[in-house]
Amino acid sequence: MSAKADSSGYKGEALNVLKKAGCAVGDVIRVTTREKSYEGILIPRSETGDTTHVVIKLKSGYNIGVHITPDTKIEKVGKGAKPTFASPALPEQKPDLPRVVIMSTGGTIASRVDYRTGAVRSALSASDLYGVVPELSDIARVDTQILLSLYSENITPQHWSQIAQATAQHIAEGVNGVVIAHGTDTMAYTAAALSFALQNLPVPVILVGAQRSSDRPSSDAATNLIGAVQAAGRAPFAEVVIAMHETVSDTAIVLNRGTKVRKCHTSRRDTFKSVNATPIGRVNNQEITMLTSDYAKRDPAKKLVLKPAFSDKVALVKFHPGLNPEVISWHVEKGCRGILLEGSGLGHVSKYCFGTIEDAIEKGVVVALASQCIWGRVNMHVYDTGRDLLARGVIPMEDVFPETALVKLMWALGQTSDAEEAKRLLKTNVAGEFSPRTLPETIGNEGGDAANAN
Amino acid sequence: MQIDYAKIGLKVGLEIHQQLATAAKLFCNCKPDLFKENPEIVFLRRLRPTQSELGQIDPAAYFEFQKGVRIRYEANRETSCLVEMDEEPPHPLNMEAVETVLMAALMMNAEPVDEVHVMRKTVIDGSNTTGFQRTCVIALNGCIKVGDKAIPIQHASLEEDAARKTGDEDNGKIIRYRIDRLGIPLIEVATAPVIYSPQEAQEVAFAIGKILRDTGRVMRGLGTIRQDLNVSIPNGALVEIKGVQELALISRVVEYEVQRQLNLLRISNELKNKVEPSCLTEEIVDVTHVFKQTKCKVIQKALEKRHCVKAVKLTGFAGFLKCELMPNFRLGTELADRARFWGRVGGIFHTDEMPAYGVTAEEVEALKKAANANEDDAVVFVADTAENTIDALKAAVERAREAISGVPAETRAANADGTTRYMRPRPGAARMYPETDIPPSLITPDLIEKVRLSLPEPAEKKRERLIREYGLNDKLAKQTVDSEYNTLFETLVQESRVPATVVAVFLTETLKALKRDGLPVEQVPEKQLQDLFKAIGTGEVAKEAAAEVFTWLSTHECKSVQDAVAELGLKMLSDAELTMAVDRVIAANKQTIDKLGKNAFGMLMGLVMREVRGKAAPDRVSGLLKERLK
Numbered sequence A: 001m002s003a004k005a006d007s008s009g010y011k012g013e014a015l016n017v018l019k020k021a022g023c024a025v026g027d028v029i030r031v032t033t034r035e036k037s038y039e040g041i042l043i044p045r046s047e048t049g050d051t052t053h054v055v056i057k058l059k060s061g062y063n064i065g066v067h068i069t070p071d072t073k074i075e076k077v078g079k080g081a082k083p084t085f086a087s088p089a090l091p092e093q094k095p096d097l098p099r100v101v102i103m104s105t106g107g108t109i110a111s112r113v114d115y116r117t118g119a120v121r122s123a124l125s126a127s128d129l130y131g132v133v134p135e136l137s138d139i140a141r142v143d144t145q146i147l148l149s150l151y152s153e154n155i156t157p158q159h160w161s162q163i164a165q166a167t168a169q170h171i172a173e174g175v176n177g178v179v180i181a182h183g184t185d186t187m188a189y190t191a192a193a194l195s196f197a198l199q200n201l202p203v204p205v206i207l208v209g210a211q212r213s214s215d216r217p218s219s220d221a222a223t224n225l226i227g228a229v230q231a232a233g234r235a236p237f238a239e240v241v242i243a244m245h246e247t248v249s250d251t252a253i254v255l256n257r258g259t260k261v262r263k264c265h266t267s268r269r270d271t272f273k274s275v276n277a278t279p280i281g282r283v284n285n286q287e288i289t290m291l292t293s294d295y296a297k298r299d300p301a302k303k304l305v306l307k308p309a310f311s312d313k314v315a316l317v318k319f320h321p322g323l324n325p326e327v328i329s330w331h332v333e334k335g336c337r338g339i340l341l342e343g344s345g346l347g348h349v350s351k352y353c354f355g356t357i358e359d360a361i362e363k364g365v366v367v368a369l370a371s372q373c374i375w376g377r378v379n380m381h382v383y384d385t386g387r388d389l390l391a392r393g394v395i396p397m398e399d400v401f402p403e404t405a406l407v408k409l410m411w412a413l414g415q416t417s418d419a420e421e422a423k424r425l426l427k428t429n430v431a432g433e434f435s436p437r438t439l440p441e442t443i444g445n446e447g448g449d450a451a452n453a454n
Numbered sequence B: 001m002q003i004d005y006a007k008i009g010l011k012v013g014l015e016i017h018q019q020l021a022t023a024a025k026l027f028c029n030c031k032p033d034l035f036k037e038n039p040e041i042v043f044l045r046r047l048r049p050t051q052s053e054l055g056q057i058d059p060a061a062y063f064e065f066q067k068g069v070r071i072r073y074e075a076n077r078e079t080s081c082l083v084e085m086d087e088e089p090p091h092p093l094n095m096e097a098v099e100t101v102l103m104a105a106l107m108m109n110a111e112p113v114d115e116v117h118v119m120r121k122t123v124i125d126g127s128n129t130t131g132f133q134r135t136c137v138i139a140l141n142g143c144i145k146v147g148d149k150a151i152p153i154q155h156a157s158l159e160e161d162a163a164r165k166t167g168d169e170d171n172g173k174i175i176r177y178r179i180d181r182l183g184i185p186l187i188e189v190a191t192a193p194v195i196y197s198p199q200e201a202q203e204v205a206f207a208i209g210k211i212l213r214d215t216g217r218v219m220r221g222l223g224t225i226r227q228d229l230n231v232s233i234p235n236g237a238l239v240e241i242k243g244v245q246e247l248a249l250i251s252r253v254v255e256y257e258v259q260r261q262l263n264l265l266r267i268s269n270e271l272k273n274k275v276e277p278s279c280l281t282e283e284i285v286d287v288t289h290v291f292k293q294t295k296c297k298v299i300q301k302a303l304e305k306r307h308c309v310k311a312v313k314l315t316g317f318a319g320f321l322k323c324e325l326m327p328n329f330r331l332g333t334e335l336a337d338r339a340r341f342w343g344r345v346g347g348i349f350h351t352d353e354m355p356a357y358g359v360t361a362e363e364v365e366a367l368k369k370a371a372n373a374n375e376d377d378a379v380v381f382v383a384d385t386a387e388n389t390i391d392a393l394k395a396a397v398e399r400a401r402e403a404i405s406g407v408p409a410e411t412r413a414a415n416a417d418g419t420t421r422y423m424r425p426r427p428g429a430a431r432m433y434p435e436t437d438i439p440p441s442l443i444t445p446d447l448i449e450k451v452r453l454s455l456p457e458p459a460e461k462k463r464e465r466l467i468r469e470y471g472l473n474d475k476l477a478k479q480t481v482d483s484e485y486n487t488l489f490e491t492l493v494q495e496s497r498v499p500a501t502v503v504a505v506f507l508t509e510t511l512k513a514l515k516r517d518g519l520p521v522e523q524v525p526e527k528q529l530q531d532l533f534k535a536i537g538t539g540e541v542a543k544e545a546a547a548e549v550f551t552w553l554s555t556h557e558c559k560s561v562q563d564a565v566a567e568l569g570l571k572m573l574s575d576a577e578l579t580m581a582v583d584r585v586i587a588a589n590k591q592t593i594d595k596l597g598k599n600a601f602g603m604l605m606g607l608v609m610r611e612v613r614g615k616a617a618p619d620r621v622s623g624l625l626k627e628r629l630k
């Protein structure tokens, strides 16, 4: 029997029984087994659930799964009522407020729960957003656009180009800032990509997401979104940044530069940390504070330079003890034009890989290197191995951590088909990715923040 | 007040919650324990009411949200991890807890569900960092016998306990919660509303509590069990009363609630003839000037903080606010509770209780004038920030309007004396939606069988066995099985080697007597009882001193049996010390001994024991006494 689920999530035996009884999700049904009988609303089943249980919502509000056997009887008792939802009226747009566009690429920055079936629906029209986050109407005149509906792990370099182009268009129309709602997993890659693609920005571009989904009262989505819209509308800088929680408290939203920010925790609200840099600003209690004077200024007169092309013929190879050097040859054979090596320590790869690296470079592949230490700067002059790699033409990525280095390589190879030109771009500080000085930043500061939060 | 509960149509349903004694919490591996020290981790959050598909938002939650209420959570590393902080998704359901609930469910003849689905129940007062409580039903449709009556059990559920409130700051704008308790597994047992008298409510609660204890897998002591009651009478309202901490309080809580509702109905009947709800307006006036020279301490303090005094008139309410609803609880108290909740004030004043609290008759006159009130009207006034006073008085007016129409349906919290206070409006349709972070768990026939095999012995069988194996008499065996310490008895005997009858008498008659004397018996943890009997077994404590040591322990939290012995001077006497005591008594009663001869022994024994009770075993005393008399 086919185990393919229909939209209700049911499959196999359970689906057959339900079909035979003519029951659809939302209907009131009665399930009778040999010993017991239950009545409730038919609830969709998670696609990973087995094929022998039917889920119903009892009158008490609880869901239970009922095991389906050949003896089980299912009857439809009542038809499901369609929920009717009237969007709240759009609040008056205050003319003196800045104009901000919120583009959605996926994830649910705002959503409503259907308490009948438990389904979560995203709410992304402007009126939906105002309904869920009413504070927005006092911060900006908001326009919304649903650009993509993708989990962030499904976003590719082509999507980066698309997002960059859409952003450029909104900026051309004169908005005061752009907010991009994005799933958090690969948000830092997109932030880096936009940093390289959108040059000489006149206004800020703010990426925002949520670590706790917006269907729960404790979600960080609204606080993050409010901070992001505030920064987009009024902040004095014009760069690509990520706006998310600074600590585990719902107080400050921190603005991290797109080329220096990395997702550092699987689940915490303050997962995004600036690496080898300080955050550029903070939004706290409606107040925007810049934390550095080293930033590109907001200036509507500036002319945006759009460079949205990325090459996907780029690979990331992480060096580890026992790495098979043929991995590198394999990439070259598959047509790879750039390889980012994630070296150990100050920037090292074992000697037994030198052959294939040399070979790749000879074939015109651009090979760059960043450190898997994440924090700190690559220095390939200290040990022989480093010096040997440099001599073979490997480009050190300074204090850029591997993900941003990879995105930059994709971008550089998207700009030119000439390896030498790509190398030149790679070595140029395009979007604040290289810092001339490494300062004694704290690293991996876990837990301490929470204790000091107020 | 004599009330015929059957005649007035009282209906009560019970929800009993008890913490389970699992090794870890329900959705993470933290210790299910509370801490007293200063917190190691503090963080601040806001909870935002989520809209339902219909766009509905819980009004109380929305109100608090609009006021910008924030929550300061406190934690330490031993009792909380990122799961409690809502910084990490929950781990899968703790199956030890599922098995415990399953055990209780089988003992209540309930039907286990086939597949357990964890739900989120929206709770936005801050007691859950997520904004919802995770809960799941384990079994349905049970039934227990209480006396001759069958009481249907609607469900046995498993849920996470909530964080505990430890205070507030900044005029109520920040509420403090400790998340140590959050995530401790709780069983919830809900009866159908088929209980018809306060006494019966208490009996049913006792019966359920006994079943839970008999699993041997629930926590003991104050705060580990909480009862919620649903109480309704015809024409009154369905009122939910949360958090009755003591079983023995249940009948009184029900009695008081019935009294309250009957009194509210009486007041409503009288008011209806006098006042239209629309006559009560929210015309709030500033009366700070009236109290510029006041001797009233509360108002003085508020004015020092540059707060204000505001007042509102309740048309036609003169005299009604002092009507008693429950002992020490008047209609005015209801208004004050509402004002506290919605206005974050400490309390309110009203003219029915004036002049008092340092407010003079002249001030009352000036106040009434300012509020434009006549003889028939009451005036409510409060001193706080402008925002809080306005919210408080609006809430008081709203409550007064409800008093005209009858009894408001609401959720109330139980006080320690059996009265209740306003907690929040009754939530609308149960806000439950699936917890998608936790996969459903199967309750397989194998699992049910495994639990069935580990069910505690049925009471009748156990009674027979205690008689057979431990030599208890019939009555003592029955009392032991019926007692709260049913599961502890055998452990104590086996660990301590103290005679079984001694242990049984202590656990039943002695503790019952101590409890009757008002001793907080349940506050002494099992561990202490174990230590006490071990000490008796080794001779460190005389069995006669057991009650004294126990009494001391019940009022000295965190102290040990050894502390009690030292503090009470109960150290066993050495042979030399005992000999001295015996000789002292013999010397003091020389004449009597000479007169009575052997017959003096009983009297002497009594005198010595009076002196050394708890410090020397009687057989030792009698042996020594005989020896010295020779």
Ligand SMILES: [Zn+2]
Binding pocket: B025, B028, B029, B030, B079, B080, B081, B082, B083, B084
């Ligand atoms: Zn934990």
